[in-house]
Amino acid sequence: MSNQRRPLIAGNWKMNGLAAAAATELKALVAEAKNHSAPNCDILICPPATLVREMAAVTSDSAVEIGGQDCHGNESGAHTGDISAEMLKDAGASYCIVGHSERRADHDESNATVKAKAEAAHRGGLIAIVCVGETLAEREADKTLEVISDQVKNSLPSGATAANTVIAYEPVWAIGTGKTSTPDDVAAVHAHIRKELGSLLDDSDKMRILYGGSVKGSNAEELMAVENVDGALVGGASLKAVDFWPIVATSI
Numbered sequence: 001m002s003n004q005r006r007p008l009i010a011g012n013w014k015m016n017g018l019a020a021a022a023a024t025e026l027k028a029l030v031a032e033a034k035n036h037s038a039p040n041c042d043i044l045i046c047p048p049a050t051l052v053r054e055m056a057a058v059t060s061d062s063a064v065e066i067g068g069q070d071c072h073g074n075e076s077g078a079h080t081g082d083i084s085a086e087m088l089k090d091a092g093a094s095y096c097i098v099g100h101s102e103r104r105a106d107h108d109e110s111n112a113t114v115k116a117k118a119e120a121a122h123r124g125g126l127i128a129i130v131c132v133g134e135t136l137a138e139r140e141a142d143k144t145l146e147v148i149s150d151q152v153k154n155s156l157p158s159g160a161t162a163a164n165t166v167i168a169y170e171p172v173w174a175i176g177t178g179k180t181s182t183p184d185d186v187a188a189v190h191a192h193i194r195k196e197l198g199s200l201l202d203d204s205d206k207m208r209i210l211y212g213g214s215v216k217g218s219n220a221e222e223l224m225a226v227e228n229v230d231g232a233l234v235g236g237a238s239l240k241a242v243d244f245w246p247i248v249a250t251s252i
């Protein structure tokens with residue numbers, strides 16, 4: 001963690017959450033956050049699109065922010081089932097995840113698509129969280145850094161700055177599996193991303209790089225202490241306030 005970068009602890013609820021139970025969990029999180037008048041980190045929950053407006057109302061007078069999990073590249077139009085960054089913003093979101101490995105895999109999203117979505121997020125007034133990460137096969141073939149370089153270079157939106165873009169490094173094999181990268185491996189990849197950003201941006205030192213993949217209360221402290229780790233993107237452990245708060249507490 002670094003003094004010049006404010007940590008971001010982000011929860012990604014994925015395709016989980018019905019209104020009543022989701023509101024109960026989020027209210028519990030908001031209550032925890034309210035015990036800290038000036039938190040030292042940003043706190044974000046990305047619920048499914050159906051809940052963005054309702055969850056934004058729950059968090060409205062708190063430090064917890066709301067984000068989308070994906071957006072289309074266009075502002076509006078004939079794209080059945082998609083939603084735009086402008087719609088997310090209108091519903092109360094301030095961030096949008098793009099290029100999550102589940103979307104890269106389930107929806108064949110290429111780096112070019114992810115880049116267009118991140119640019120759409122900016123156009124709509126949202127901070128883009130651009131996800132990158134290698135598969136197990138790529139790691140075993142010693143291709144991790146090469147894959148990450150390619151994803152960072154080609155998914156980063158034009159006009160990216162530390163204020164409008166966050167990178168999330170999530171090794172695909174660590175997502176939802178209970179396996180996490182070792183602190184040394186995380187440090188090596190995050191340092192590599194920082195170096196890549198240096199060749200692409202003016203304010204690369206200020207851009208936040210999150211780690212994601214089976215982050216939980218029991219490993220968060222160790223992972224958040226790694227150099228160039230500026231927060232976490234949390235899936236399973238973000239669904240319940242009692243699991244998510246201890247992760248936030250490592251950085252607050």
Ligand code: PGA
Binds near residue numbers: 175177178213215233
């Ligand atoms: P996980 O998911 O914490 O359940 O591994 C992380 C993510 O996919 O963002």
